[in-house]
Amino acid sequence: MNMAGISDELERKNCDAYVIYDTSENEDMRYLSGFQATDPYIYVYKKDGGQFLIVSSMEELRARRESPCSIVTRTAAGFAELLAETQDVDAASAKMITNFCGNRLLIPYSMPVGFARALESTAEITIDSGTVLSMRAKKTADEIEKIRAVQQKNEQGVRLAVDAVRKAEVGEDKSLILEDEPLTSERLRAIMHEAFFRMGLDDKDTIASCGADTALPHAKGEGQLYASQPIVLDVFPRDIETGYFADMTRTISKGKPSDEICRMYEVVHEAKELAVSLIHAGVSGADVHNAAADYFAEKGYVTAGTSGFIHSLGHGVGLAIHESPSLSVRGGILEEGNVVTVEPGLYYPGIGGVRLEDMGAVTEDGFDRFTTFEEELIVV
Secondary structure (H helix, E strand, O other): OOOHHHHHHHHHHOOOEEEEEEOOOOHHHHHHHOOOOOOOEEEEEEOOOOEEEEEOHHHHHHHHHHOOOEEEEOOOOOHHHHHHHHOOHHHHHHHHHHHHHOOEEEEOOOOOHHHHHHHHOOOEEEEOOOHHHHHHHOOOHHHHHHHHHHHHHHHHHHHHHHHHHHHOEEOOOOEEEEOOEEOEHHHHHHHHHHHHHHOOEEOOOOEEEEHHHHHOOOOOOOOEOEOOOOEEEEEOOEEOOOOOEOOEEEEEEEOOOOHHHHHHHHHHHHHHHHHHHHOOOOOEHHHHHHHHHHHHHHOOOOOEOOEEOOOOOEEEOOOOOOEEEEEOOOOOEOOOOOEEEEOOEEEEOOOEEEEOEEEEEEOOOOEEEOOOOOOOOEEO
């Protein structure tokens, strides 16, 4: 891991060390420490380049096994004596940190405010502007392969959902019936969730929306699914072991949907492929987003209020499902090693919505697409 970003920021801000106090649910903490723990622990990067974790004695051996950092126990760092002196856990922890690494500290904006105030009583603190987030945006070859592997598993889960729609029978009211039971949004999510669990993935907020709900980009969907209506599947599981996410969206319909939906699907697909063709290191995310938006306008799809192309074209994916960089009107220059989604969509209340999403890595001269799942609107 290249730590030049933090080293440079410590030099610029005249700080002794960069400090995080959090659990490994904090993506920056997991990225830097390589250690997973549900209780808060302390990461320190000193100006001289040393990386340390300060953990409880209970976690010492596991931390030594999992983390590349040097491990120091709270006992060795004097926490017990400081707690006896201060009678306050946060105050003792703050004093322990300053004793260990100095009193000019660079901390992330995600630092819990209560603990930041405790640090402020014993140290001069400076809020970092997102150095680690920027570091995380440029993936190593190993990270890229981990994300690619999650996407391969993601596609297996989505395959089961699409197959369920394909196998479903159509009732007299066009409701979908699978094995004599209603096929619902909840049931589709359960099919994918069970498969992901077996593959070591965790999925939350999976979208399986149908009909009118598809005009709302982040509506999860609920209740009965119907034939000849769009079904949006937006699925973004995380690998429990590595922590990395995947992300993919497909829009399908059991039988032919309305002509408006069919036309929207065609144009969304074309916009996605146009955007993919433009991606390479050195292009701005704003330029790619605007090219897709302009294409929609050329095809007669107006964006106004809650209708049209009403979200950004894409986002970074890694230890968080949404991270840098951005393919949006404010998107900066893309770099080799960025992993991004490309997910144009059109949404019109009263008609419905269509979204298609692929994911891949930015390369020097193009886009290494991880997504291999077919694009097929009509399933029979």
